[in-house]
Amino acid sequence: MNARPAPETAAARQPRRAGGPQPLLLGVRHHGPGSARSVRIALDHHRPPAVLVEGPPEADGLLPLAVEEDMRPPVALLAHVAGDPARAAFWPFAEFSPEWVAIRWAVERKVPVRFIDLPAANSLALQDECGAEREERRCRHGDGEPGEAEQEGQQPSAALRLDPVGALAEAAGYDDPERWWEDAVEHRAGGPAEPGETFAAIGEAMAELRAVHGDGGHDHDPLREAHMRLKLRAALKEFGDGVAVVCGAWHVPALTAPTTATADRQLLKGLPKARAELTWVPWTHRRLARHSGYGAGIHSPGWYGHLYNAPDRPVERWMTKVAGLLRAEDHPVSSAHVIEAVRLAGTLAAMRGRPLAGLVEATDAVRAVMCEGSDVPLALVHERLVVGDALGDVPDSAPAVPLQRDLTRLQRSLRLKPAAEARDVELDLRKDTDAARSRLLHRLRLLRIGWGRQTRSRVGTGTFRETWRLGWEPELSVRVAEAGVWGTTVASAATAKAESDAMAARRLPDVTGLAEDCLLAGLPDALSLVMRVLADRAALDTDVGHLAEALPALVRSARYGDVRGSDAGALAEVATAVAERVFVGLPPAVVGLDADGAAGMRRHLDAVHTAVGLLDRSAAHPHSGPDGQGRSGGSGGTEGSGPAAREPVGPGTPARTGADGGGLRDRWARVLHTLVAGEQVPGPIRGRAARLLLDDERLDHDAAARLMGLVLSPGTPPDRAAAWIEGFVGGGAGGGMLLVHDTRLLALLDAWLTAVPADAFTDVLPLLRRTFSAYEAGVRRTLGELVRRGPTAGGRAHTAATAAGAPGYGPGLDAERASAVRPTVHRLLGLGTDLDKDDHRMAGAVG
Incomplete structure (x- = not known):
């Protein structure tokens, strides 16, 4: 029997540099659990004096944070241009990433560890140049639509880039690169000599690919690899033989290429630079499933995490996880289902000629046995387990802009922990904590940090209730960095942003929306400036449509500002002035409108009618807040219409004025009568005006x-x-x-x-x-x-x-039909069971 080669022999089979100290080259697949286990075994066996990892060298000072107790992957290195956070790049790491395993191994053992990739300062500047070239090419060719590759945020040649794993899988006769990688790497038994053989075999395969395809369409790879070689030479000179290099397997042949340091420096000479700032930020499994800074998106990060943490009996453990998830969702799954699914996955793997069952076989077995052929519960398994919703965490000691630190402090004090999985949060603004949460979310929305999105409440329609859909995405860290230019705290930044937006607003509705946002966000300083801008815009704007569109937001803010303890008196004054201008300008503005214009003005008519009712009620009861249920009233515009203010009148008859000699609703009624009688007013507006008068009992x-x-x-x-x-x-x-x-x-x-x-x-x-x-x-x-x-x-x-004469539709009461519902009505109104005795009480209640 042939003996397995010793680790030294396997390592010797790797590509070697000519003369001098030799490195230990560990070519890996980014985010590969098999590669991660092999890297750990190789490092434990060889004990290198230093570890070099593919990544931006500016982040060397951040590497010790990898072993902090509060550092939990997935995380990413975020690099952005100083003063322009929108120009950013990410280097993500998962628990099962080989680079992360190497970093933690070195830091825990106090072994020097360094990044050797092209500096982020050059990478960010090169991205800007590529973006300018793409824009110039679109302008030159007159093509306003980006190509398919550009829509994915890749470079123009990205669609033509070689996928090394895909090429090797095709050469091996596989149609799925993921399946080939599982069979060739992930399912190999991890022995002490196995890693060296695996790395050597992968290095040889990559050398053959590069001999045929060159750089494979990766335009910046020659620059990156030249910098890697320079860093490697410096490390070998400093630490001697055996320095470990953990990088993408594609780069291994380039690191052993017979080039000189002078040639590499000449290649890097004159590269553009941008001042970069780096930090750690949380990442998610969902984002690992997309292309990232590595360009190494994986389809199943949850499955890969499982393979890394369960090297023994992975299929059995996976089926147990799936069964637990389905049981939690009330699907009838028993232990027998788990046993049968494991057997079926193994049988499928044998029939397909695979060494072990992979994700495809596990998924097919789950569908057939646990999901009874349905893809509906299987989609839940894919969402929760195959991809996963894990969100990493970084320690407080990591560098961050002041705004990020203030946001983190507020999230903890308000118990609003960020989570990758979208969830609904119900807020009751009568409670101090919920009111503070609402202010925070509204302030973040002003800053364009879309952590939360307001949705319709499922509990009630009260004005003191809010429902938010929260979901944290890694890109929000960039948004926070961008918003840092407005201030060091969330409150100060939101105030400055609102004031800037108010000064830059061109349309009156935009300013009124800002005023409402400032009230919701609790920004009194910004509101004062917005109010001045609002008064100026309202005085100069002559477009009745703009005025009518702006009025509802003004009235909502003035009517319900007190539920958040805000002073909205100035808003009520401006709203009244805007309403008066709408009254004057609306009748001539609707004359001669076409069908589309009439439809738009009809919507404004409804909005103004409701707004006037709320505004008039606020003026009559200046200290009243929302009603006892906290509701904003019905949709028909009848709220706030007391009997004294709703005397029926005939068509064309002036409405009866209120006690003040002419309240807003009375003047608005006269405007509606004018529209009803206008021969040149479009039909939809005339009909709607008549209907509003009828609903308001003024007709x-x-x-x-x-x-x-x-x-x-x-x-x-x-x-x-x-x-x-x-x-x-x-x-x-x-x-x-x-x-x-x-x-x-x-x-x-x-x-x-x-x-x-x-x-x-x-x-x-x-x-x-x-x-x-x-x-x-x-x-x-x-x-x-x-x-x-x-x-x-x-x-x-x-x-x-x-x-x-039609049964049941006459002017009187159909006693026979009414008797069928009398018991139910009595129960609903709590009038007891004696129907005859309580009929008069029921009549009074429904009257």
């Missing part, structure tokens, strides 16, 4: 019926009548229920619809379908039932009197 049902009768008369062109109907009973306006409960309006609409000529009906049909298709299914069914039951005579629809 009674008889007057509304007369208006509809006039509009739907034979003298009105069908297209104009259809446009009025869209505004009056459009789906978003709750018009379906109005027609259900007011059979007179339904009869008028039915009569007009049946009388539209055939040639005109085709023209108005799209508008009518858009109007009625927005109704809920139940409303449409009820309307259809009413129309079906209603008698017609001579082509004329039924009147209210004849409609009263």
Whole structure:
């Protein structure tokens, strides 16, 4: 039997430099767990006097932090240009990265360890030059769209770069590079001599590839490798024979190339430089699955982490993990499933000629046995285990901009720990801690640091509730560094950013949005400047659309600023002034609008109506906050309309003024009456104005019926009548229920619809379908039932009197139908079980 070669023999098979001390070259695959184990075994066996690692030399001073207790991978070295953090690059490391294993081995044993790659100062400058070249090429060719490779953030030649692992896998007859690497490296038994043989074999394979493909399309590799050789020569001169070099296997042949130091220095002469700053930042498994600073994205970081931490019986341990996850998600998975899945994975590996079951076999077995052929639970396994949601952590001693330190302090004090997995956080602004969390998230949003995104609350609609979707991405560290130019704390930086944005804003709605953001973020200093800018913009802006678009945000801020303890009195004054200008400018602004302009102005009409109601209520009750439930009112704009302020009036009749001789709602009602009576006002706006008056009880049902009768008369062109109907009973306006409960309006609409000529009906049909298709299914069914039951005579629809004959739709109470729901209503209102005794109480409650 042939004996296994000794480690020294295997190491001697590696490419050697001509003469002088010889290094120990450990060519690895970035983020490869098999390579990581082999590196540790080789270092333990050879005990090199120094370790050289592929990475930016400026980070040498950060290497001791790798063994800090609070340093937990995945982490990354972040390098950015001083004063311009947007120009940045990352060097990520996972627990199973060979470079990380080598760094920790050296630091723990106090062995000198250094980075030898091209300095980050040169790398960042070269990135800028490549970006300028790409931009120049696009301009020269007149091509405004980047190529596929450029969209992925790669260099133009990236799509043509050689993938060494892919080339070796193809030569070995594999169609999947990941599967070949698992079979050739990850599944090899780790013995004391095995690593040397593996590194030697990989080095020889890479030498053959480079003899054929040269640099393989990696344009900057000659520069990087020249710098590596210079660093290697210096280390060999300082430490002697046996210096270990841990780098990508692709670079191993270049490190033994017969070149001189003079030639390497000449190659590096004149390289552009940029002043770079470096630090450690948290990274995620999800980001490891993409291309990074190494260009070595891996598809399954969670699986690779499992292989590194479970070298013995990895398939059995993996199936146990999968079973635990599926059980936690209420999937029926037993121990028998685990045993059967392990057997099936081994059988699949044998049938496919693999030494051990890999991720493909494990996934197929999980799908067949534990997921019963479904890809739905399998997607959960891929998301949680194959990729994983791990987020690293760095110690406080790592260099960081002051803003990052303040943010970290706030995250800890508010118990908002960053996590890679997206999660929802419900905030109750009546609690001090939740209010402080809300202010922090709103301040970060002002700084364009998108840690949180506000979503619709699932608990309630109160103004004291907020729901945020939080998810930390590594790129946010760059955003924090960028925002550091605005201040050293989150509060000061957000204040400076808001003030700068206010001065640079061109549109009035942008400034009003900033005012609302300043209130939400609790920035009173910035709010004072924003208010001055807002007053100036509002005084000069003559566009009614801009004013109407800006008013709702102003009113929301003025109405609900007190829920956060903010003084919004100045906002209320500006909002009142803006509302007055809208009242004056709206009637002439809507005359002669086309269909698109009318649709946009109709949306402004709704927004202004709701805003005026809130603003008028705030003026009448200056010390009142949100109502007892903390809600902002209904969508129909009826909030804040007391009986004294809602006296019904006929069409064209001036509204009754309030006690102050003319409140905002009264003046707004007069504007709506003007729009209703305007012959040149587009139909959707006239119809919507009439509907708002009706909802606000400033137009009674008889007057509304007369208006509809006039509009739907034979003298009105069908297209104009259809446009009025869209505004009056459009789906978003709750018009379906109005027609259900007011059979007179339904009869008028039915009569007009049946009388539209055939040639005109085709023209108005799209508008009518858009109007009625927005109704809920139940409303449409009820309307259809009413129309079906209603008698017609001579082509004329039924009147209210004849409609009263329809069962269940008359003006009186249908006692037989009502008796079926009386017990339920009594229970809901808490009126007891004696129905006859409590009928009068129920009537009073629902009245």
